[in-house]
Amino acid sequence: MMKGRRIILVLFILCLLLAGCDDNTPLDAMENIAGALNISETVSYEITGKTATVKANLLTSKYETNSVQYALIDHGDIVVSGQSGKNDEHGQRPLTKDTLYGIGSTSKMFTTVAVMQLADQGKISLDTPVIEYVPGFKMKDERYKQITPRMLLNHSSGLMGSSFTNVFLFEDNDTYAHDTLLEQLSGQTLKADPGAYSVYCNDGFTLAEILVEQVSGMDFTSYIHRYITEPLGMVNTKTPLDSLDGMEMAGLFYPTYTGQLPNETVNVIGTGGIYSTAEDLVRFSTVFTGGKEEILADKSAAATAQDEYKTPLWPDAADNSIDYGLGWDSVNLYPFSEYGMKALTKGGDTNLYHASLIVVPGQDMAAAVVSSGGNGAYDQLLATEILLQALKEKGAVAEFKPEKSYGAPVKADMPESVLQYSGIYGASNATMKINISEGGVLSITSEQSSDNPAQSFGYSADGTFRSTDGNTMISFVTEENGRTYLWNRQYVLVPGLGQIAVSVYNAEKLQSQDLPAETKEAWIKRDGTYYLLDQKYTSLMYLVSPSIELKMSKQLPGYMLDKRITGLNTAVSELQIPGGNGRDLSDLTFFTQDGVEYLKMGGFILVSERALKPFNFAEQSTVTIPSSGYARWYTVSDKDGGKVIKMNTPPNASFAIYDEKGKCLYFSVIGGKDEVVLPLGGAIVFAGDAGAEFGISVQ
The missing domain is CATH 2.40.128 (Lipocalin)
Structure with missing residues (x-):
């Protein structure tokens, strides 16, 4: 393939020499033609490869990244590929170009392509209401009937955010979040008029995933394999519903927990659940650089890169990493804009995996970085460094631009x-x-x-x-x-x-408001820590964020966090912020059941620390999960701190132990120990299916 293009290029240059160059053959036109024929194929990319190695090693040595994998593609050829870091606790499992990583929200680009394919085929229109294709989609807010597929892809649907109950699980592909999304949305309102402005929204892409399934008649995993991954030769791209071999996955570690973790599954596949490799992601990028009409029409690929973010509610133009297209986080990524190039990017962050894909369509190039640990911003920077070095090495960039600053304040009197x-x-x-x-x-x-x-x-x-x-x-x-x-x-x-x-x-x-004395008193008493009750026993939340803090604003009467208090038991979030800081809004609703007050927040059920009682660790004890399925939380009393307990855990359940600061010391889904020391002043949670019974003995 490379040799054939070189022959064409030689013949082209020969023709120019025979015909002679006059004022009607401008140099820039010649450069454009040469670029289209990929004159860079004579470039070795040796400097780019060395740069990638150095920067990847920096990530794994200085920036809390366990392992990283990267790849660069130029005109359809992968010209740089590598990896750095550790893949398991003892260094016995090699890290290779075929090691799979969760790509988080980079998965949204697969959903985008699937929707655009259906539009190409005339099966949907981007600007026809979603209810025409998903009849079961209903909401309390009648404005939902105006939501279109385009609004799902450009984050302007007005949906509240993320319905993420039982999404992040350890080696558990439970489809609860996908299967119940329509039911969950049916009880929600919108935070804005559909199309009014773009604010990052995960539920929009899960709904788009369901749209693909209902229109195509296929489950989403089967669809993307048949129409995206298989035609592109992406043999290392899978979902939680595929057969996964733990040995092919990147090793996972958590900064505050000792030991290697089981694989993380993200069970909203079209939103953030796909696994892939850096090489497969750059293969995927060729859909957006043109010439893959059998997969997606060039006009549709180009349409994803339009300035969808440009609504009346958006900051004025400035160097940025967030300017939404269809699916893309940015369609004008800095610093490529400094070089007169349009670059597209989509990042992804789960709790443990991270990813970044950057595509420069005008150069027919892309870079992808995936990692365990670290974060997606670091991955984006590494992908940027690889691309810029490659562009310089092939002559498309003369010199690197200096770092920018807005400049120190120029002293002046303030009005x-x-x-x-x-x-x-x-x-x-x-x-x-x-x-x-x-x-x-x-x-x-x-x-x-x-x-x-x-x-x-x-x-x-x-x-x-x-x-x-x-x-x-x-x-x-x-x-x-x-x-x-x-x-x-x-x-x-x-x-x-x-x-x-x-x-x-x-x-x-925000504007303060006066509250009736009774309402104010009720809410002041609710300051404190609240613990999750309705997460499945395999949930990562028991490791990374089992609780939240609620605190009444001392300087803004009438608010709990960003939420305006509307009654004795309710508060609403009314923010309208484009971009990322107005995402995932959730109201607060308190309710009482069997004498215990519970909190409903964003689909989660929680209970206050005030409801927790010390567990009486006798020589022999049992704990049974109630019919509600709620997890059971207990504190560790002074008399039990330091005791060693032995747990008989049923197969459909787990338990976790925390120190006095809330740090997870032990989670049975990860560790296999039967005996655990109880921390003084700590807490313990039992989670499982309703009726699951734990047997506990004190050593």
């Missing part, structure tokens, strides 16, 4: 009118205090992490606030909807890996 922007601002499940002094100093403190030092910014002559190093610029915008936003523009430098640019509305200003 008194700017003081009005002081107040409490909300983002998803968080609030922050903004204080602006008459001397022109803006400080930001988190209400949820008040121990963290305040961030300070100085007023500058152009009306913005800036950090002393010039990397962050903040201003305030009151949009047409009457809401005021904190606009954050930032260049983030990760030493050795490069620079990411971000331009987002970070938060929205």
